Each structure stands twice: as C-alpha cells, then as structure tokens.
Amino acid sequence: MGTTQMLELIDDYVDHLRFVLGRSEATIRGYRSDLRAFAHSRPSLEAMSLEDCRDALGEAVEAGASRATLARRTAALKGFSAWLFAQGYLSSDVAARLQAPKVGKHLPKVLNEHTAAEVVHKELDEDASPAQQAEVLRDLAILELLYATGMRVAELVALDIADLDPATRIAKVTGKGNKQRMVPFGTQAAAALKAWLEHGRGHFAGNASGNALFLGVRGGRLNVRQVRRLVQAQGDRAGVEGLGPHALRHSAATHLLDHGADLRVVQELLGHSSLQTTQIYTHVSTQRLQEAFKQAHPRA
Incomplete structure (x- = not known):
C-alpha cells in the first residue's frame, strides 16, 4: 500500500469523524493535517506500528511542537489506528498504548x-x-x-x-x-x-x-x-x-x-x-x- 492509498484511507477516516462522530471542523482539519504528514513520511500501513507512531511524535518534540499540538497528534494517531483496526485494515490497534510525550516549557537543548x-x-x-x-x-x-x-x-x-x-x-x-x-x-x-x-x-x-x-x-x-x-x-x-x-x-x-x-x-x-x-x-x-x-x- 502506497502513499495514495494511505491518503484515501485518511479521507475515509475524516468522513467518519465528520458524519459519524460529528467532530468539529477545526478538529477534523487538525487531524487530517497530522495524519497526512504521517503518511508522507511513512507511506504504508506496514510502516504503521507503535514504534513508528512514537518516532513521529519524537520528531515533533525535536521540532519544538507545543503540548497542544502533541496532544492533538497523539489523539489523531490513536483514533486513526482504532478505526483501521475496526475496519480490518490492521490486525491490531497498534497505537492503543500511545501516549503524548511530556514536554516542559524550556529553552531548546543546546550543546556547548x-x-x-x-x-x-x-x-x-x-x-x-x-x-x-x-x-x-x-x-x-x-x-x-x-x-x-x-x-x-x-x-x-x-x-x-x-x-x-x-x-x-x-x-x-x-x-x-x-x-x-x-x-x-x-x-x-x-x-x-x-x-x-x-x-x-x-x-x-x-x-x-x-x-x-x-x-x-x-x-x-x-x-x-x-x-x-x-x-x-x-x-x-x-x-x-x-x-x-x-x-x-x-x-x-x-x-x-x-x-x-x-x-x-x-x-x-x-x-x-x-x-x-x-x-x-x-x-x-x-x-x-x-x-x-x-x-x-x-x-x-
């Protein structure tokens, strides 16, 4: 499964959020953006594992993502994983144990x-x-x-x-x-x-x-x-x-x-x-x- 198919699944999941769960448009826009970014760097379901989800969040931490952004990305990945499992695309809910990384309010790590x-x-x-x-x-x-x-x-x-x-x-x-x-x-x-x-x-x-x-x-x-x-x-x-x-x-x-x-x-x-x-x-x-x-x- 390539990037195109992953993006199609994300669109289907977005429809689920909108028409079945009734999520707000702001939430839907955020989830779609997060999941499409994930799909471009990890373009197949085979690359969607708990480790991959943690790596994606780790990259966001290194890039200086806020607590709110990390929380939303975690929720997006967990929701998408649960939906893929329920639809039979995944053999298990790989992101069920995913937790947002803790990010303190501090200046970036700088080496001397x-x-x-x-x-x-x-x-x-x-x-x-x-x-x-x-x-x-x-x-x-x-x-x-x-x-x-x-x-x-x-x-x-x-x-x-x-x-x-x-x-x-x-x-x-x-x-x-x-x-x-x-x-x-x-x-x-x-x-x-x-x-x-x-x-x-x-x-x-x-x-x-x-x-x-x-x-x-x-x-x-x-x-x-x-x-x-x-x-x-x-x-x-x-x-x-x-x-x-x-x-x-x-x-x-x-x-x-x-x-x-x-x-x-x-x-x-x-x-x-x-x-x-x-x-x-x-x-x-x-x-x-x-x-x-x-x-x-x-x-x-």
Whole structure:
C-alpha cells in the first residue's frame, strides 16, 4: 500500500469523524493535517506500528511542537489506528498504548562548542572493511553538514549531489512549503563531503538509481529515522542522553549568534519565515552568558 492509498484511507477516516462522530471542523482539519504528514513520511500501513507512531511524535518534540499540538497528534494517531483496526485494515490497534510525550516549557537543548565537536567526530578505523569505512565517511559528512548549516534533518536527507556546489561551499536546501534557500557550509564539512563522495558513496551506490547525496547500505536514499539514530548514538558516546538532530540545529544557531552573527542572517540560514521564531536563540545566548558570568565573576 502506497502513499495514495494511505491518503484515501485518511479521507475515509475524516468522513467518519465528520458524519459519524460529528467532530468539529477545526478538529477534523487538525487531524487530517497530522495524519497526512504521517503518511508522507511513512507511506504504508506496514510502516504503521507503535514504534513508528512514537518516532513521529519524537520528531515533533525535536521540532519544538507545543503540548497542544502533541496532544492533538497523539489523539489523531490513536483514533486513526482504532478505526483501521475496526475496519480490518490492521490486525491490531497498534497505537492503543500511545501516549503524548511530556514536554516542559524550556529553552531548546543546546550543546556547548566542545561537546558539539565531540558529537560530530567519528574515528575512521583503517583496519575496518571498505564498506565499514564508507559508512563512517557518510556519517561524518552527515554530522558535519547538520552542525555546519543548521538544516533540518528532513532537508538533509532530501539533498541530491547536484544541490551541492563544492567550489562556493553552498548547499541548495528545499525547506518547508517547498521553499528553496542557499546555505553555506565550512571547510570541515566540505572536506567530509568530499571524502564521502570520492571514497565512500560508491560502496553503497551499487545498482541504485537517482542522485541522492546520502545513501543507506542497500543503495537507497537515507531516511530521517536513520539519521536520528546516528545522532542519538553520537550523543550517547559524548555523554548527552536523548540527543536528536534538531539539537544540532539549535546548537548551530546559538553558536552563530555567540560569535556575532546577525539575527536576520541566522533566520535566513535556518529557513524561518518569521524572525520571531529565530529570536528564541537570543534568549539561549543570553542564558549562556548569564551562566558564564555566575561561574566566572568574583562578584556574581
């Protein structure tokens, strides 16, 4: 079952909400939006499991979703799962035990520069097999690019080779609303990308079609979940529990401001439509300044 069929089932479920359960139009619009987003990233019923639902909510948490949004998305997934089970499309109600993640009112997780450097570092074992070395080269390129650009993980996995301009060190990124922006990256990310493209990618390409920048071991385009697992593993290694790709985005933005970048430049780099969204990072930088002052000043 592909995306089209999933979307048809969602439309049928929306009709159930409207004509059988009598839900409000506002609720129906929210549920339809949430379920269609889920279907685009997980386009088949085979990909609808409790783990997949939890992953989708986890991605929403990393993206800064509010408590209300998380509660609605949880309700949408639980209701859709129960309806699919009742209609015979699922053998069990996979989302019955799903609970909305707890999200406190706090500033985004930001790594200090030393920890960020540890997270984006992986050792290349010269005794490893060529395929294992290729995987390390790919992971290094992913980590460096995420931290260098602050791009969203979905934007990263959507990149094609042609979206990179090695000469100018610019990546053409397609963000929310299919809006494109040009994002620069530094020398370390450029070196990691060069190594991956010249010495790593060929080990995974095989008979794969397409020009995806980052490939999985079977030659297909790498997906969001695989990148999330990579970043979490790197966080665990660096002693940062529960690290996600969005934390690298937060860290990149904060470190740019710490070193004097203009707020509107950071807005453009991150692809924020509103400057107000970017301003949260000024609060993060102020908080870090206050912490440093308290630790270092004799009269703090």
